[in-house]
Amino acid sequence: MLDGTDLIYAYDGSFEGLMCCVFESYQRKEIPNIIRPPSVQETLFDTAKRIETDGQKADRVYNSIPMKISPQAQEFVKLGFLTCDPHKEMLIFHFLRLGFKHGGKVMMMLTDDTVCSLQKAVRHLTSESHKFKGFVRFSVYGEVLIAVIEPKNYVLPLLSPHFCDRYRNERFMIYDKTHGMALIFQSQKAELIFVEELTLPDVDSAELEYRRLWKQFYKTIAIEGRNNPRCRMTFMPKRYWSQMTEFDEIIGPTQWQTSLCTPDAQATYKISPDYKVPTKD
Amino acid sequence: MIIDVYNKLTILSDSAKYDVACTSSGVDRKGKFGSIGSAAKAGICHSFSADGRCISLLKVLMTNVCIFDCKYCVNRVSNDIVRVAFTPHELAELTINFYRRNYIEGLFLSSGVIKNPNHTTEQLIKALELLRSVYHFNGYIHVKAIPGADSELITRLGLLADRMSINIELPSQESLTLLAPNKTKESILRPMGLITAKIQENCTDLVKYRHASKFVPAGQSTQLIVGATPDTDHKILTLTEGLYKKYHLKRVFFSAYMPVAENSLLPSMDTKPPLLREHRLYQADWLLRFYGFEAKELLDEQNPNFNLQVDPKCNWALNHLEKFPLEINKAPFEMLLRVPGIGVTSAQRILMARRNSPIDFSGLKKIGVVLKRAQYFITCKGKIMDGLKVTSDGTIRALMADQYKLPSPYPEQLSFFTEPFITREDVQQCLTGQI
Ligand code: SF4
Numbered sequence: 001m002l003d004g005t006d007l008i009y010a011y012d013g014s015f016e017g018l019m020c021c022v023f024e025s026y027q028r029k030e031i032p033n034i035i036r037p038p039s040v041q042e043t044l045f046d047t048a049k050r051i052e053t054d055g056q057k058a059d060r061v062y063n064s065i066p067m068k069i070s071p072q073a074q075e076f077v078k079l080g081f082l083t084c085d086p087h088k089e090m091l092i093f094h095f096l097r098l099g100f101k102h103g104g105k106v107m108m109m110l111t112d113d114t115v116c117s118l119q120k121a122v123r124h125l126t127s128e129s130h131k132f133k134g135f136v137r138f139s140v141y142g143e144v145l146i147a148v149i150e151p152k153n154y155v156l157p158l159l160s161p162h163f164c165d166r167y168r169n170e171r172f173m174i175y176d177k178t179h180g181m182a183l184i185f186q187s188q189k190a191e192l193i194f195v196e197e198l199t200l201p202d203v204d205s206a207e208l209e210y211r212r213l214w215k216q217f218y219k220t221i222a223i224e225g226r227n228n229p230r231c232r233m234t235f236m237p238k239r240y241w242s243q244m245t246e247f248d249e250i251i252g253p254t255q256w257q258t259s260l261c262t263p264d265a266q267a268t269y270k271i272s273p274d275y276k277v278p279t280k281d
Numbered sequence: 282m283i284i285d286v287y288n289k290l291t292i293l294s295d296s297a298k299y300d301v302a303c304t305s306s307g308v309d310r311k312g313k314f315g316s317i318g319s320a321a322k323a324g325i326c327h328s329f330s331a332d333g334r335c336i337s338l339l340k341v342l343m344t345n346v347c348i349f350d351c352k353y354c355v356n357r358v359s360n361d362i363v364r365v366a367f368t369p370h371e372l373a374e375l376t377i378n379f380y381r382r383n384y385i386e387g388l389f390l391s392s393g394v395i396k397n398p399n400h401t402t403e404q405l406i407k408a409l410e411l412l413r414s415v416y417h418f419n420g421y422i423h424v425k426a427i428p429g430a431d432s433e434l435i436t437r438l439g440l441l442a443d444r445m446s447i448n449i450e451l452p453s454q455e456s457l458t459l460l461a462p463n464k465t466k467e468s469i470l471r472p473m474g475l476i477t478a479k480i481q482e483n484c485t486d487l488v489k490y491r492h493a494s495k496f497v498p499a500g501q502s503t504q505l506i507v508g509a510t511p512d513t514d515h516k517i518l519t520l521t522e523g524l525y526k527k528y529h530l531k532r533v534f535f536s537a538y539m540p541v542a543e544n545s546l547l548p549s550m551d552t553k554p555p556l557l558r559e560h561r562l563y564q565a566d567w568l569l570r571f572y573g574f575e576a577k578e579l580l581d582e583q584n585p586n587f588n589l590q591v592d593p594k595c596n597w598a599l600n601h602l603e604k605f606p607l608e609i610n611k612a613p614f615e616m617l618l619r620v621p622g623i624g625v626t627s628a629q630r631i632l633m634a635r636r637n638s639p640i641d642f643s644g645l646k647k648i649g650v651v652l653k654r655a656q657y658f659i660t661c662k663g664k665i666m667d668g669l670k671v672t673s674d675g676t677i678r679a680l681m682a683d684q685y686k687l688p689s690p691y692p693e694q695l696s697f698f699t700e701p702f703i704t705r706e707d708v709q710q711c712l713t714g715q716i
Contacts (some may be wrong), residue, residue: 111644120649134327134337138382145381165312166319166420170381210378215292217379220294221340222330225539225554231333235326245384246328253483 008048011089013037015081016058018089023057023097024049031097033144035089061096069099072107076122082154085121092118094225129155133162136174139200140207145172146200148243156183156192164190173176211245218246286375289365293342296355297391300448300504301536305337305421307499308443318380318387318420320443320499325386338389338423339379343367343404347393349463353450355541356393360470366395369408373416373676380420387421387443388412398429402438409441423501428468432475436496439479444499444531447473447522452517459546476501477528500531507557507562509547510537513585515576518565522576525569535562561587568594571625572618593619598658603657606665610639620660622655644667 009024009032011017021035063072073095080092094114099106109115132155138145145167149155156176163174164185171186175198182195215230241247296550306324326335344366347356367375371388377383390408395401405424424442426435439445447469451457454466476497483496503524505517521533537554540547565587568574572594575634579588579593588596597606598621607616609631617628630648634640641661645652656666 013526057467105637108633108637110630110648111638111640113647116647130323130325133321134325134383134386136383140381147383147444162319167381168312168314169317169318174637210382213287213375214379214382214384216287217294217339218328218336220291221298221336222332222334223298223539224332224554226332226334226537228333229331232329232331235333236329244328257681 002095006047008032008034008036009047009051010036010038010048011051012053012070013039014053015078016051016055017051018061018081018092019058019061021051021089022051022061022093023054024051025093025097032093033090037089037094061104065096065099068103069096069106070104073099073104076107076118079122079125080118082157083121083125084119085124085152087117088121091121125155126158128153129158131236131240132159133242135244136163137243139203140210141201142205143171143191145170147172147174148177149174150239150243152178154179154181156181159183160185160190161193211248215246215248267280282655286367289367289371290341290375292363292365293345293367294340296345296393297340297342297389299355299536299539299541300340300389301334301506302446302502302532302534303335303337303340303389304502305423306534307531308421310498310694313417313419316417316419317377318418320387320419320421327383327385338388338421339376339385339387340389340562340612341367341372342571343372343390343392343401343408344395345393346395348396349394349461351461351464352448352542352546353460353506353538357542361402367408369404369411372408373412373418376412377416377418380418387423389423390427392427394427394429395427398427399431399434401427402430402434406434406438406441409438413441413650426472426476428472430462430472432472435472435475436479439476440494442497444502445476445497446502446504447476448504449520450504451510452505452512452520453510454535454688456512460509460670473501473503473528480529501528502530502532502534504534504536506538507535507559508552513580514562514565514587515580515582515585516578517562518569518580521562521566522538522569533566535559535566557589558587561589561593565593573615592621594619595654602615606660607658608663609645609661610635620655620658622651622653622658 007030009021011021016215018035019031025031032049034048062074065077077092077096080095081090085091091114095118098109098112098114102109106115108113110119121222128151132149132151136147136149136159138147154176156174156179159174160183163172165185167185168188173182175182175195180194180196182193182198184191184193302610304324305320308320308714309322310320310385312319324337326337328336330336344364345356345362346366348358350357350359365538371690372388374616376385376388380387390405392401392405392682395404405427405492409422409424412422412684421444422442422445423446424438426438426445426447428447435445449469451460455466479496480500492664505520517535524530524533537556537559538548538552539554540552543550565574565576565579568579569576574594574597579597587593591599598619604616605619609617614628614632617623618625623631627648627650631640631650634644634648639662640648642652642656645655645661652666656669659665
């Protein structure tokens with residue numbers, strides 16, 4: 001029998017899988033000190049305990065959150081799973097254990113290390129997703145709008161309701177290069193799919209013209225006597241610039257190699273595209 | 282034709298850029314089937330220009346032709362510049378095409394006075410009608426009301442826009458007479474009052490008939506120029522407070538004067554814009570709107586201008602040391618808000634956390650409270666922070682001034698946006714002008 005200090009859970013990387021880890025821990029009365037997604041390299045003497053994903057177990061844990069803790073806690077945990085925090089699994093795990101012990105007031109335990117770290121991660125996620133509502137840049141290809149983003153957190157599920165609502169009559173795609181995922185909206189339906197590579201066709205002259213107009217507007221609207229590059233950098237760090245039209249040096253076709261592919265059963269983010277962001281924590 | 286639009290865009294955005302309001306906030310509106318666009322209450326910044334300001338709206342003039350002669354304005358009739366005008370169609374195409382690409386949150390349309398105020402307003406109405414009903418644009422529109430236009434026209438314009446503004450620009454009648462000879466306090470305040478009344482009337486209409494069209498649902502704003510005239514901060518802030526109370530304005534914007542003309546009545550061309558002063562006014566404005574301060578607590582006849590070394594809230598605290606230190610676990614919300622370094626979000630989190638268990642200094646840090654300045658003004662569970670040596674009020678004063686030490690004799694050249702502000706979370710919103 002392993003002692004608690006090096007108990008490792010290996011799960012399939014899905015939200016359901018993580019819920020099953022929580023289930024397992026309660027059932028076996030044990031506390032893992034690492035919960036590992038499949039992307040991590042397995043070593044030869046891997047002692048990790050494989051946690052199978054079982055929809056029923058996952059549902060039991062998931063459905064008990066609003067009842068035993070609070071509906072806000074359930075939203076919070078879902079958001080936590082979208083963050084890029086490298087320890088998000090353990091944070092969510094400990095948060096839920098705390099919650100099952102203390103009930104709804106866990107959301108107010110702001111001075112607790114777990115709650116505080118998870119909150120920080122979620123704030124990072126929501127603030128990044130808010131930024132992208134503005135920083136996403138579409139290019140028009142025929143009838144379709146296509147944008148590429150490189151976010152740190154998995155923001156697509158949060159961007160989906162906003163863009164689908166705003167561009168109701170459009171067909172569009174937002175490709176998340178970091179996570180290899182794309183949000184596709186057409187005929188009033190949104191879908192999140194895996195995309196490994198993407199090659200975009202050349203843009204037409206009208207598209208080039210509007211890019212030129214936008215760049216000109218961007219340049220003109222700044223007041224020279226108030227130049228403040230540092231302030232700009234604070235609000236819009238350089239990492240966003242690479243996909244923004246106004247910083248595109250050569251206006252021309254952007255090239256990525258690409259092909260669309262279907263979702264891989266493993267490691268799917270099982271959060272529906274019309275997933276709603278809670279308004280306030 | 283596109284080349285032409287390119288030149289027009291250059292000229293008409295260049296002459297619109299001194300209007301600092303660029304917020305897209307104040308109204309939540311869902312998308313509509315068959316239309317393009319929606320609005321988000323908190324506002325969305327789509328980019329930041331090299332001067333660090335938020336770009337949210339396509340900010341342009343309909344035309345830079347103007348029959349008025351406001352001395353501080355590039356478009357004044359006596360200025361020898363190229364004059365152009367967008368057609369409503371050009372403007373609509375530009376807006377829609379920028380909007381589809383997510384460059385912008387909407388349109389901010391202003392105009393020079395062409396022929397007369399009524400004719401100008403009619404042009405604006407034409408452009409917005411085209412955009413709303415033919416192009417089915419459902420995004421954000423901020424439109425300028427033209428001083429001197431008929432009420433009926435202003436009303437029609439307001440039904441097409443989300444926000445309307447009339448810039449007061451100069452904070453006193455004397456300055457207006459001197460620098461904007463075609464405008465009077467009356468010609469500005471009358472339409473402002475009309476808009477306020479219409480908004481209120483509309484609220485009752487909306488209760489009565491659910492489908493009454495909305496009149497400027499995101500409210501009204503205005504702008505004041507800082508530094509073109511000898512008007513003091515006290516005068517500007519008191520006026521600002523009055524505008525919030527009397528006209529229920531959503532925002533008052535301040536614009537540091539950039540010299541655009543050599544005129545003996547104006548600061549000389551090599552004057553630097555008083556950016557730090559503008560910044561202090563924004564901080565004070567923030568205190569009025571969200572921190573429960575009144576203008577008279579911040580400035581008076583004896584001290585009519587802000588201290589450039591210390592922000593207004595800290596300045597207030599230093600003048601009221603008898604109210605401190607404050608016990609974090611007991612102090613009411615309104616008082617927490619008055620502690621330098623504690624912002625609205627921090628104060629809310631403190632309230633929430635202390636309901637659960639008493640907070641100590643390490644807990645405060647975890648909540649995200651920046652203690653750098655707050656530490657001098659608070660106790661946790663009756664204790665001051667470990668290692669903090671404060672012997673007298675004088676010491677606190679010295680310490681505060683030290684944190685604000687200005688490294689150059691030209692405060693304007695400072696990168697003061699990184700100085701400690703009310704709180705970091707606030708500085709972002711305050712400077713980007715959101716909310
Ligand atoms: S009315 Fe407006 S555009 Fe015309 S000169 Fe005065 S400030 Fe400038």
